[in-house]
Amino acid sequence: xxxxxxxxxxxxxxxxxxxxxxxxxxxxxxxxxxxxxxxxxxxxxxxxxxxxxxxxxxxxxxxxxxxxxxxxxxxxxxxxxxxxxxxxxxxxxxxxxxxxxxxxxxxxxxxxxxxxxxxxxxxxxxxxxxxxxxxxxxxxxxxxxxxxxxxxxxxxxxxxxxxxxxxxxxxxxxxxxxxxxxxxxxxxxxxxxxxxxxxxxxxxxxxxxxxxxxxxxxxxxxxxxxxxxxxxxxxxxxxxxxxxxxxxxxxxxxxxxxxxxxxxxxxxxxxxxxxxxxxxxxxxxxxxxxxxx
Amino acid sequence: xxxxxxxxxxxxxxxxxxxxxxxxxxxxxxxxxxxxxxxxxxxxxxxxxxxxxxxxxxxxxxxxxxxxxxxxxxxxxxxxxxxxxxxxxxxxxxxxxxxxxxxxxxxxxxxxxxxxxxxxxxxxxxxxxxxxxxxxxxxxxxxxxxxxxxxx
Numbered sequence: 394x395x396x397x398x399x400x401x402x403x404x405x406x407x408x409x410x411x412x413x414x415x416x417x418x419x420x421x422x423x424x425x426x427x428x429x430x431x432x433x434x435x436x437x438x439x440x441x442x443x444x445x446x447x448x449x450x451x452x453x454x455x456x457x458x459x460x461x462x463x464x465x466x467x468x469x470x471x472x473x474x475x476x477x478x479x480x481x482x483x484x485x486x487x488x489x490x491x492x493x494x495x496x497x498x499x500x501x502x503x504x505x506x507x508x509x510x511x512x513x514x515x516x517x518x519x520x521x522x523x524x525x526x527x528x529x530x531x532x533x534x535x536x537x538x539x540x541x542x543x544x545x546x547x548x549x550x551x552x553x554x555x556x557x558x559x560x561x562x563x564x565x566x567x568x569x570x571x572x573x574x575x576x577x578x579x580x581x582x583x584x585x586x587x588x589x590x591x592x593x594x595x596x597x598x599x600x601x602x603x604x605x606x607x608x609x610x611x612x613x614x615x616x617x618x619x620x621x622x623x624x625x626x627x628x629x630x631x632x633x634x635x636x637x638x639x640x641x642x643x644x645x646x647x648x649x650x651x652x653x654x655x656x657x658x659x660x661x662x663x664x665x666x667x668x669x670x671x672x673x674x675x676x677x678x679x680x681x682x683x684x685x686x
Numbered sequence: 687x688x689x690x691x692x693x694x695x696x697x698x699x700x701x702x703x704x705x706x707x708x709x710x711x712x713x714x715x716x717x718x719x720x721x722x723x724x725x726x727x728x729x730x731x732x733x734x735x736x737x738x739x740x741x742x743x744x745x746x747x748x749x750x751x752x753x754x755x756x757x758x759x760x761x762x763x764x765x766x767x768x769x770x771x772x773x774x775x776x777x778x779x780x781x782x783x784x785x786x787x788x789x790x791x792x793x794x795x796x797x798x799x800x801x802x803x804x805x806x807x808x809x810x811x812x813x814x815x816x817x818x819x820x821x822x823x824x825x826x827x828x829x830x831x832x833x834x835x836x837x838x
Contacts, residue, residue, distance in 0.1 A: 399702035399748050426744045429705065430725040442702065446749055471738075495814020496792070498726060500738040501745070 397432070401444040405451050405558075408443050409533040413556045421445055421558055423467055424501035426494075427510040445558060452505070452560060455479075463563045466505025474499060482566060484681075485520045485573035485592045492577055493517075505559045508541070511551050514586045514612060518545070518619045520575055521562055522610035523592035529561040536560070548617035570605075571596035572678040576670040589613045589652060589663040593674035597682045604629045604679075609671065613663055615651040624649045625671070634679040642675070643668040687751040691716070692760025700747045707731045707742040710757065718758035718787040722816070729815035732788040733757050739795045741814075758787045766833065767794050773832035774825070781819035788815045789825055797833040805830055 399422075402408040412419055418440030422428050425446075431437050445452070445467070452467040455476050462478065473479055474490040493499055493516060507517040508528070518541070526541040530553055541562070544552055553559065567573065573594045579585030594608040607629045609622040625646045632638045652663035688697045691714055698709055710716040710733070722730035724743050731742040734756040761767040770793050773779070780786045789812055796803055796811035803811070808829045817825065831837060 397702045399746065401748065401751075422746070422749075424744070425746055425749065426726055426741075429744050429746065432703065433724065442746075444746075444749055494726075495729060496811060497729060497732050497739040497741050497814050498744075501740050 470499035488575040519610035595678040
């Protein structure tokens with residue numbers, strides 16, 4: 394017998410009350426696709442697992458109202474892939490879900506788990522970051538909403554308190570003339586940890602030529618936290634998508650964020666790939682906005 | 687806890703860290719469910735839980751209380767499965783055979799959801815399962831001939 398205990402509450406309140414009482418060694422488990430191998434490899438050693446996987450009625454949904462899209466934390470990647478809402482302006486989410494893991498992983502892996510596991514390779518984090526997502530954290534003492542930007546403290550570390558559960562990810566659906574896109578590099582197409590991934594949320598002015606706003610988010614940044622390329626974004630605003638604009642934006646991107654060097658790939662290789670992705674995404678998103686992509 | 691395995695209700699005593707694959711292999715004797723990597727990278731342990739293809743090495747058995755599990759053993763009399771298996775034999779789609787049960791489960795699941803799948807759909811359906819003998823094309827051809835566009 395292992396010393397680990399599994400607590401399977403029947404409702405969210407019981408889970409939250411339990412987590413408030415237990416002060417240490419608690420880990421929340423949803424599908425467990427990330428956590429189970431990590432426990433078995435002794436990379437983490439919680440003393441109690443709180444199983445939230447049965448709260449499907451409370452935490453598994455994709456809803457849009459008043460221009461805001463809300464995704465429950467237990468929504469699976471298959472749910473995201475099959476949702477008709479994740480098209481057009483939200484193509485980035487569809488594109489990320491399409492190459493996430495493999496079918497049998499997508500069937501159980503959750504949106505909340507991808508964010509909370511906070512690995513530097515997670516692919517949904519750049520997408521949600523480009524969309525300016527907010528996270529709803531709940532505990533027995535109440536709830537709070539925090540921006541995803543700033544939520545991650547480092548590799549496998551977030552600002553979530555031990556008594557809290559991530560309940561929902563929400564963001565404003567991009568308005569007007571806008572599009573989003575996602576690119577990921579791995580050694581093969583499926584079932585692979587990304588070497589680098591990038592999400593872009595682009596909006597254009599009414600002339601369909603001038604960039605009104607851009608949010609560029611990448612993972613594999615060297616401080617282990619997915620980040621926005623703020624300088625590159627600022628440069629792009631007010632510019633037209635020309636060969637010269639793209640070249641300058643690529644240059645700024647290359648000097649703005651240092652990417653991780655590790656056994657999978659060097660930082661300079663990742664940077665070169667990121668520059669290519671920036672070009673691809675700018676061309677694709679601006680093309681789609683003009684209706685010609 | 688109770689799991690419905692291939693139509694039969696089975697009750698188990700499990701350790702919190704026992705995975706679904708451990709219970710299926712060691713307590714039920716379902717040896718078609720094989721462990722490859724144990725980390726979700728190879729997909730050799732793929733089975734159906736509540737009708738969804740999952741990796742049984744990435745699920746705690748205790749989280750499966752009251753759920754329905756289907757393994758290859760539960761599909762031995764199924765006509766669709768029989769057709770896919772025969773096509774695997776004809777096309778030499780099993781070399782060492784270690785990935786074959788998972789490939790069959792993923793193919794059967796695809797055939798159920800997507801009648802007459804294209805080669806691209808077949809590739810996506812089996813994309814989470816590694817074949818170390820690199821017999822992918824034989825497998826894709828087998829599924830295509832058994833239930834895809836190529837089916838007679």
